[in-house]
Amino acid sequence: MANIILLGPPGAGKGTQAKRLEEGRGMVQLSTGDMLREAKTSGTEMGLKVAEVMERGALVTDEIVIGLIEEKLTKGAPGGFIFDGFPRTLKQADALAVLLEKKGLTLDAVIELVVDDAALVGRIVKRAEEARASGQPVRRDDTPEVFEVRLREYYKNTAPLTGYYYAKGNLATVDGLADMDSVSADIAKILDKR
Numbered sequence: 001m002a003n004i005i006l007l008g009p010p011g012a013g014k015g016t017q018a019k020r021l022e023e024g025r026g027m028v029q030l031s032t033g034d035m036l037r038e039a040k041t042s043g044t045e046m047g048l049k050v051a052e053v054m055e056r057g058a059l060v061t062d063e064i065v066i067g068l069i070e071e072k073l074t075k076g077a078p079g080g081f082i083f084d085g086f087p088r089t090l091k092q093a094d095a096l097a098v099l100l101e102k103k104g105l106t107l108d109a110v111i112e113l114v115v116d117d118a119a120l121v122g123r124i125v126k127r128a129e130e131a132r133a134s135g136q137p138v139r140r141d142d143t144p145e146v147f148e149v150r151l152r153e154y155y156k157n158t159a160p161l162t163g164y165y166y167a168k169g170n171l172a173t174v175d176g177l178a179d180m181d182s183v184s185a186d187i188a189k190i191l192d193k194r
Contacts, residue, residue, distance in 0.1 A: 002027070002080040002191050003105055005087070007161060008113030009154045010147065011120045011127075012176045013183060017113070018082045020184050025191070026079030028072070032086045035068045036060060046071065066095050073103050080108070088158050093165075108194045110165040111187055113176030121147060 002025075006014040018029040039047040040054055046067050053060050065086060073081065087093040100107055121144050128142040140146070165171040174186040 001078070002108040002194055003083075003100065004080070004108055004191070005083040005110045005165070006113065007110060007158070007165075008176055009115060009117075009120060009158075010150045011124050012113040012115045013180065014084050014113060016180060017183060017187060018084050020180075021079075021082055021187070024184075024188075026077070027082050028077035028079070029082045029084055030069060030072050030086065031084045032065055032068075035072065036065075039068055062089075062092055062095060065092070066099060069096070070099055070103075073099070073105065081105075087161060090160055090164055093161055107170060109172055109190055110161075110170040111190060112162055112171060112173045113183065114173050115176040117151060119177055120151070 004021075004027075006018060008014050015029075015031070018027075018031070021027045022029055036050055036054070039050040041047065041051075046064070049064055050060060050068075053064065069083075069086065083096070087096050097107070124142050124147045125144060128138045130136075131138045131142070162171060172190045174183055174190070176183060178186070
């Protein structure tokens with residue numbers, strides 16, 4: 001069992017690799033976006049809070065996100081947890097450390113998918129073109145302009161986490177531009193050493 005964080009800018013392949021880890025190792029992906037959407041429609045006390053905040057168009061507080069993660073951690077996962085999209089800030093990283101300790105869990109690895117920005121923009125444009133060609137809806141954030149805004153936000157808020165986790169000895173890096181199988185193999189090597 002391992003609990004890991006996948007770091008990397010939007011489009012780096014975190015979601016793809018998380019799904020592979022779920023299938024191959026029985027891990028559970030904790031994607032904050034998915035959890036918020038699920039909570040909003042759940043009818044639970046926490047879900048009602050999320051729905052109210054989202055309907056106002058406000059940002060969901062760290063406390064709410066931590067509460068949702070705590071609910072998931074309480075349910076457990078045979079292969080461990082994959083944190084995807086959380087933490088996004090140093091404050092959230094500290095909150096996650098406190099929560100894991102409270103639950104008697106450890107953070108076994110922080111894996112950063114390292115990518116080149118220009119290649120990432122190309123990847124996003126290609127994803128949008130493929131969606132159009134196959135009649136699939138194009139994600140509204142799959143335009144170069146919107147994507148570049150997301151990249152700037154990532155570097156401003158989330159990139160400091162690499163130094164934070166490096167200092168703690170948790171950080172490992174993987175070439176996120178390699179083919180999917182190579183990225184998966186590199187992640188497996190990191191997890192198998194732990």
